[in-house]
Amino acid sequence: MTAQLIDGVALSRQIRTELAQRAAALSAAGHTPGLAVILVGDNPASQVYVRNKVKACHDTGLHSVLEQYPASMTEQELLARVRALNEDASIHGILVQLPLPAHIDAHKVIETISPVKDVDGFHVASAGALMVGQEGFKPCTPYGCMKMLQAIGCNPRGKHAVVIGRSNIVGKPMAMLLLQANATVTVCHSGTPDLAYHTRQADIVVAAVGKRNVLTADMVKPGAVVIDVGMNRNDEGKLCGDVDFEGVREVASAITPVPGGVGPMTITMLLVNTVEAAERVAA
Ligand code: GUN
Numbered sequence: 001m002t003a004q005l006i007d008g009v010a011l012s013r014q015i016r017t018e019l020a021q022r023a024a025a026l027s028a029a030g031h032t033p034g035l036a037v038i039l040v041g042d043n044p045a046s047q048v049y050v051r052n053k054v055k056a057c058h059d060t061g062l063h064s065v066l067e068q069y070p071a072s073m074t075e076q077e078l079l080a081r082v083r084a085l086n087e088d089a090s091i092h093g094i095l096v097q098l099p100l101p102a103h104i105d106a107h108k109v110i111e112t113i114s115p116v117k118d119v120d121g122f123h124v125a126s127a128g129a130l131m132v133g134q135e136g137f138k139p140c141t142p143y144g145c146m147k148m149l150q151a152i153g154c155n156p157r158g159k160h161a162v163v164i165g166r167s168n169i170v171g172k173p174m175a176m177l178l179l180q181a182n183a184t185v186t187v188c189h190s191g192t193p194d195l196a197y198h199t200r201q202a203d204i205v206v207a208a209v210g211k212r213n214v215l216t217a218d219m220v221k222p223g224a225v226v227i228d229v230g231m232n233r234n235d236e237g238k239l240c241g242d243v244d245f246e247g248v249r250e251v252a253s254a255i256t257p258v259p260g261g262v263g264p265m266t267i268t269m270l271l272v273n274t275v276e277a278a279e280r281v282a283a
Helices: 008-028 044-060 075-087 106-112 124-132 140-151 171-180 195-199 262-282
Strands: 034-040 063-069 093-096 160-164 184-188 204-207 225-228
Touching: 008 044, 008 140, 008 262, 034 044, 034 075, 034 262, 044 063, 044 262, 063 075, 075 093, 075 106, 093 106, 093 262, 124 171, 140 171, 140 225, 140 262, 160 171, 160 195, 171 184, 171 204, 184 195
Parallel strands: 034 063, 034 093, 160 184, 160 204, 204 225
Antiparallel strands: none
């Protein structure tokens, strides 16, 4: 079997086309969705990410503001900027790009973002809402993974899903979303003694570790759906995920490529959350 490719670029295009219409309707009503992106320091990867986010806003008809500050910015200065954006009616979503310089407490910064503008879904209020099934913003990467499952007609209900990774940004919220969708969920991590034992039983595997070849063909049940959240470089410097793509695609029924899989969906779901934030204000 050669797996179906779950094309995150094509799915993103489809979602963004629909979003552009919602954004245009909001603009016509005087509520152009606005995203503020704050970047502190000169991390080259972060610079690429924030540029892509701002470009995606522009292409979809959202207003965006990119605020760039030197790594010497103090925590107090950053908190003051976040508080000002909380009060800014033209801004519906606030994103502070991580990682932050070591002298700034990222938790404190995230907790200062108003939960109604927390389009990254990182605030404890958003995490808590997800936990208890209340309305809140879902973190963009796991939200995008759920959309990809939906796009191929994979309903998690009754399925065994194995999430590899327990980060606050991907692993934990991914497990919650799958649970909410009535999957039986196993969360594996660096302390799991026999990862393959778990993954071989999975109907859905989500790999979110940040390490190459965490999932190989012998670890996958034939016909499983595999979502690869990883973003790594191989020995030739080429972008690759956590999954041994060439091996696993011969066993799985569907798989996301890297690049062109989960990556574009993360930005798309940020736009979705920002438009939704504006719609809540406009309602
Ligand atoms: N750094 C890497 N990914 C992300 C993300 O999705 N949001 C923020 N704020 N920072 C990140």
